[in-house]
Amino acid sequence: xxxxxxxxxxxxxxxxxxxxxxxxxxxxxxxxxxxxxxxxxxxxxxxxxxxxxxxxxxxxxxxxxxxxxxxxxxxxxxxxxxxxxxxxxxxxxxxxxxxxxxxxxxxxxxxxxxxxxxxxxxxxxxxxxxxxxxxxxxxxxxxxxxxxxxxxxxxxxxxxxxxxxxxxxxxxxxxxxxxxxxxxxxxxxxxxxxxxxxxxxxxxxxxxxxxxxxxxxxxxxxxxxxxxxxxxxxxxxxxxxxxxxxxxxxxxxxxxxxxxxxxxxxxxxxxxxxxxxxxxxxxxx
Numbered sequence: 519x520x521x522x523x524x525x526x527x528x529x530x531x532x533x534x535x536x537x538x539x540x541x542x543x544x545x546x547x548x549x550x551x552x553x554x555x556x557x558x559x560x561x562x563x564x565x566x567x568x569x570x571x572x573x574x575x576x577x578x579x580x581x582x583x584x585x586x587x588x589x590x591x592x593x594x595x596x597x598x599x600x601x602x603x604x605x606x607x608x609x610x611x612x613x614x615x616x617x618x619x620x621x622x623x624x625x626x627x628x629x630x631x632x633x634x635x636x637x638x639x640x641x642x643x644x645x646x647x648x649x650x651x652x653x654x655x656x657x658x659x660x661x662x663x664x665x666x667x668x669x670x671x672x673x674x675x676x677x678x679x680x681x682x683x684x685x686x687x688x689x690x691x692x693x694x695x696x697x698x699x700x701x702x703x704x705x706x707x708x709x710x711x712x713x714x715x716x717x718x719x720x721x722x723x724x725x726x727x728x729x730x731x732x733x734x735x736x737x738x739x740x741x742x743x744x745x746x747x748x749x750x751x752x753x754x755x756x757x758x759x760x761x762x763x764x765x766x767x768x769x770x771x772x773x774x775x776x777x778x779x780x781x782x783x784x785x786x787x788x789x790x791x792x793x794x795x796x797x798x799x800x801x802x803x
Contacts, residue, residue, distance in 0.1 A: 532611045536613050538644075545644065547642045557600070559628075560612075560613050597627040617646060617647055648664050652688055658686050673698070677707065681707055682753050688749050693744060704734075715727040758791060765800035772785060
């Protein structure tokens, strides 16, 4: 890519995933982009310069790059400035401290602005803490969801809303909150629900701790350091009661709240995945 100095069209927004730990995971395309792009937006400009220095990369090549900070506090304002650069024909490279921009890191606002303005967008994929932790957890990988950072308040209610999620769940968490988060998970999901604490992935002190959520919460009560990714097993298949008395009581409860019997039977059958005739027979027996 090269900046379109003549203004023949917009530049290209490039989202680049930086290594999550080991610097040797840096792909050749990322090296080329760091050396060949004139404008680089970084979550932490100091850390980017340190990263480049360790790898012998000259940011922006001989001409040098204009490096601007792009983090949570200035994301809205900076996105407007970077969009203006793109519309003026300059390529813009966006990087975070580690991982892919826009995934629990700045980038989403700029992407949506570029989509609206019809500015080309591409990505240089890199290592992901989400999928790395998932495959190392030992938990099912066929279906999973990424839940980001849990809220700072209302953990109990938040996890209660996820108690029936059947997919494997992946979370980010800070080290000083991980024990409280695991304890809240154990309360909402059950103490024996399987989980994994993935710490310092691909780094020197990488550690994967697996076990029940209550066991992991107790372990995390000590001092846990580093970057943390949590992986939690999804809920099992719900146990559906086909006991006639139970079905009749479920229909009666709806009738007491004002739901007509026919509708109540349909609702109970649908919720439990049973034939309406089976529920009907249970009620009339």
